[in-house]
Amino acid sequence: MDAFDGLMHGLGVVLTFQNLTFAFVGCLVGMMVGVLPGVGQSAGMAILIPITYSIGPTGAIIMLASIFYGAYYGGRITSILLNVPGESESVVTTFDGYPLARQGKAGTALGISAIASFVGGVFATFVLLVTAIPLSRLALALGPPEYFALLLLSLSLVAGLLGKSVVKGLIMVVLGLLLSQIGMDPALGTARLTMGQTWLLDGIPLLALIMGFFGVSDTLMNVFERRSAAREEAAPVDRLLPTRQDMRESATPMARGAVIGFLLGMLPGMAAAVSTFASYIVEKRVSRTPEKFGHGAIPGIAGPETANNAFANASFLPLITLGIPGSASLAILFGAFMIHGIAPGPAMFRDYPDVAWGLIASMIVGNVILLTLSLPLSRVWIYLLRVPATVLGAIIVTVSMIGMYSLSRNPTDLAMLAAFTLFGAGLKVAHYPLPPTVLAFILGPLIEASLRQSLLMSGGDGMIFFTRPISATLLGMALLLVLLTAASGLRGIRVRRETLEA
């Protein structure tokens, strides 16, 4: 099936009443998650996975993916109207969006950002559509040593890019891989690292790890947060459609933002905030009126918002073509695929065409839904911010616990969720990045399997990874990346020390 046939097939899958409803609900929930500060995409998706059990795999994946990219849409609304970014990638939107709103142009800012988000999302989806099949074929041609090296490179990217210390990142990767070792050995059926406990034979439930590390621990740690007594008043919203002049000013920043977002989105471990900041810096550099930036410059909203949504949709590329989730949220989606019995990766287009093509087509349909919803519902999202954090916290905690229980009906899994909540909170306090652990936990079995297959092929000789050009190059890149990140960290420490001594 080529890209065009695939898209048509996907549209046929999505444009049914049932799947459209799932996409619609997912977009709504995603925007809500994006609007609410303190409720991250990961938490939002993790909490809702149990609700998708009774839905078929295609509908479930469409709904969860809609939450993922819907959150990127939602963050901009409160950034513009209240100067409150729902997610880290929306911080840039406050720079010019809020000043525009204070000047009485809140509607223009909302309109431009919605159109920019739509352009970014649709652009990335079309490039994804065109590149997915060739990349999948390439991935299917990789042997176990190359796949092992590719997975290791992805983990080094995640460990290096997420967090300030590469050593901490690598510790978290190793922790995730060790956790994935607990349970029965897949090849021989031997119990590993279980300490004789039968309840550990099935391994650690992915949802306990994800919900404990993200949804529940984030909520519980709210007790340490400082809460603002003052309530910011939302700026009034005037006309929502931008003028022709506004659109002319936004066209080139949108084009640049789309390319920046897509290129950065393909890299596993890259944070979406990097794409928005990069786009903002580029726009300021190329602008003839850089002094306007920070005071309500239209390109300062158009570029980053396009980059943001192009990033979101491009980040699906490594997941669906190589089976590598590039972020914590996509790791959760990866987990959802597995819960529904689907292995994400290059074979998905052959084995589960409805899910693979339906997912891609749903991004186009989802972006249309989001564009349609985001403008008229702006005021609704502002009201949503008035739901007390105490009520929201109780909902997150109870729904997470119910979700965990409904998966296995085993109270031990609930205790594990509680244990990971405590562990995750401790790690957050010590500034250890949690996404690398989740990614390593998910990729652990794949890494071990490809390592084993490679060693079986070579009769136990580890040189197989260095004698094959692709795996040697990928491993070299992984090593170089770790060394570069470590060197940049050391340089930072030296600069800080010199500044202090000066």
Added chain:
Amino acid sequence: MLVWLALAGLTLWLAARLSGQAQFGPSPAFFARYLSFALLALAGIRAIGLAVAAVAASGGEAMRRRQWQSTVGELDPPADEADTVLRRPGLRFAVLVAALFAYAFLLEILGFILATAALGFITMTMLGRRPFRASIECAVGSVLLWYGFTNLLGVPLPGSSIGILRALGL
């Protein structure tokens, strides 16, 4: 730091107890062993890094405090008076975690509605909601959740195993 060293030691010990060789290919323990060694090495690097940072900080901290005093005139930045912090956050956090463990062990004894109402109540009050309001919201909320999950989503949830509570429909 000690946690990582202890964890690496534990996994090394557990991996050493597994059979060393498989008939074909690597043994089940080989990956866990490599990972334990890697964790040990990384924990060692981190320990060295922390030691170096501690030595540097002993000089740097004094310098920072002098700079702060000269520019601001006081050692601690004034707290924003508009903001509030919950009292005894550490204790509240401990209660919340204990409530999660308690929920795990009491869910099938008390039944879904009672256990969830209790968990919701503890969460809300520990996060700062008034108890009276929270109790009503949690009672209504847990019944609604029960209805939503069992009737709308088809997810069966446990009833109480205590006779009197079961008789009351909980």
